[in-house]
Amino acid sequence: MSSLTLPSGSKMPIVGFGLWKVNKDTCAETVYNAIKAGYRLFDGAADYGNEQEAGQGVKRAIDEGLVKREDLFITSKIWNSFHGKDVVRKTTELQLKWWGLDYFDLFLIHFPVSLKYVDPAERFPPGWHAADGKTVELADDPLQETWVELEKVVDDGLAKNIGISNCSGSLLLDLYKYARIKPANLQVEIHPYMTQEPLLNLAKALNLTVTAYSSFGPLGWYELDMGKGAQNLLQHDIVTKIATSSNKTPAQVLLRWATQQGMLVVPKSNSKERLIENLKVLEGSDLTSEDMKALSGLNINLRLNNPAEIDPRMSIFA
Numbered sequence: 001m002s003s004l005t006l007p008s009g010s011k012m013p014i015v016g017f018g019l020w021k022v023n024k025d026t027c028a029e030t031v032y033n034a035i036k037a038g039y040r041l042f043d044g045a046a047d048y049g050n051e052q053e054a055g056q057g058v059k060r061a062i063d064e065g066l067v068k069r070e071d072l073f074i075t076s077k078i079w080n081s082f083h084g085k086d087v088v089r090k091t092t093e094l095q096l097k098w099w100g101l102d103y104f105d106l107f108l109i110h111f112p113v114s115l116k117y118v119d120p121a122e123r124f125p126p127g128w129h130a131a132d133g134k135t136v137e138l139a140d141d142p143l144q145e146t147w148v149e150l151e152k153v154v155d156d157g158l159a160k161n162i163g164i165s166n167c168s169g170s171l172l173l174d175l176y177k178y179a180r181i182k183p184a185n186l187q188v189e190i191h192p193y194m195t196q197e198p199l200l201n202l203a204k205a206l207n208l209t210v211t212a213y214s215s216f217g218p219l220g221w222y223e224l225d226m227g228k229g230a231q232n233l234l235q236h237d238i239v240t241k242i243a244t245s246s247n248k249t250p251a252q253v254l255l256r257w258a259t260q261q262g263m264l265v266v267p268k269s270n271s272k273e274r275l276i277e278n279l280k281v282l283e284g285s286d287l288t289s290e291d292m293k294a295l296s297g298l299n300i301n302l303r304l305n306n307p308a309e310i311d312p313r314m315s316i317f318a
Helices: 024-037 051-063 088-099 143-155 169-178 197-205 217-224 237-246 250-259 272-279 289-296
Strands: 003-005 011-013 041-043 073-078 106-109 162-165 185-189 209-213
Touching: 011 073, 024 051, 024 272, 051 088, 073 088, 088 143, 106 143, 106 185, 143 162, 143 169, 169 197, 197 209, 237 250, 237 289, 250 272, 250 289
Parallel strands: 041 073, 073 106, 106 162, 162 185, 185 209
Antiparallel strands: 003 011
C-alpha cells in the first residue's frame, strides 16, 4: 500500500518529500528532480520561505509532461501570524499563487499558536519574533475561529483537506468538538527518541492519519545547533545493527519503523541516491517485532521542536 485514503477520498502518499530547509536557490531543481525520481507528495509551509521556488519545480515537471496536477499531493501550512479570521482566506490565496496552484491537497495549521499579523509585503516569512528579532508578539485569535475559516477554504475549493500540526491531545479533542470538517491529518514530531504512543493511540481512535516529521531525530537540527546533544540516530548501534540484518539503510530502518506503525513520512535529502532510497522504504520485508520494540525502546521523550524554548507563553506541549 503506497497511499492512505483520507475521509474526503483523497489518496495521500505514505512517503513524501519534505521542503523544510531546502534552499531557495536549489528548491525548484530539487522538487523537479524529486518528481522525476517518483515523489508525488511534497510537504511545504509558508514558514519555509521557498514555496514560490517549489511551485516552479512543479510547473516545470507538469509543463514537460512528467506528471499532471492531479498526480501530485501538495501539502502546505498556514503560519502563526495569519490565524486571524480576516486574513486566513487571503493568506491561503497568496500561498497558492506562490505555488502556482488552484488548490492544496492538504492545508495545515502549522502551530496552535497565534502571533501578531505581519504583512507579507513587509517581512516574509515572519518567523517567531517581531522585527526586533527578540520579542514574541502573541495575538488573541482563537483556534476555533481559524479552523472555521479553513473550513470555508475547503468549501470554496482552495483546499481539499485541512489538518493541524504540532497539536497536543487535549487541544485535538477540543477541536473535534466544534469542527464541522474534521482534521484529515495530524503532523507531529515522531522518531525513536520521541515515540509519542499516547498521541498515536488517540489519533487511531479518532481515525486520524498521522504524518511523522523529523524521522531521523536530531540529524536535521544539528546545523541549527538544536540537536540537544543527542546521538545521531543514523549512527546508533541499534539502528545500524537492524539495518545490516534487514538489508536496509539506517535511514530506511527509521522510516520503516514509522510507516509500519501506519504513519506517513516526509524525509528530505539533498543526495539523489538517498532520495531514491527513502522513496523505496515500503519495499522489502517488514522489520521484526523485536526490531520494532528495540527502536521504540530508544525513546527518551526528546522533543526537538518546542516553541516553549522560545517563549514560555507558547508551552503548547506542557
